[in-house]
Amino acid sequence: MEYLPKPARDFLEGDIDPYSQQQLEWYSTLYLCLLVLVAFGVSFATASVAVALQIFAGGFLLLLVATVPGWPYLNAHPIRFLKVRKSVAKA
Structure with missing residues (x-):
């Protein structure tokens, strides 16, 4: 991604965080399963595969916009590390 401008990369x-990543993975899987079912149902009702592809493509793009950028809700549970302590030299 070095070819992108710095604001776009940022x-x-x-x-x-790991907790949000696990939730996002579960919700994304559920969303994609429901999206496939809806696209199939509409395609079956309209007898058009093109409609199913358009519905799926639109839903997939919506999922990408909601998950790919680093939105603040994806870092709601940051990992807190302990502060570094200075070591005491033993004599």
Whole structure:
């Protein structure tokens, strides 16, 4: 991604904490399953594969916009590390 301008890289390279990543993966899988069912149902009702592809493509683009950039909700549970302590030299 070095070919992108710095503001675009900063926007797209967001940190995701592990808890939010696990939730996002589960919700994305559920969303894609429901999207396939809806696209199939509408395609079956209209007898048009093109309609199913358009519905799926639109829903997939919506999912990408909601998940790929580093939105603040993806880092709602950041990992807090302990502060570094100075070591005491033993004599």
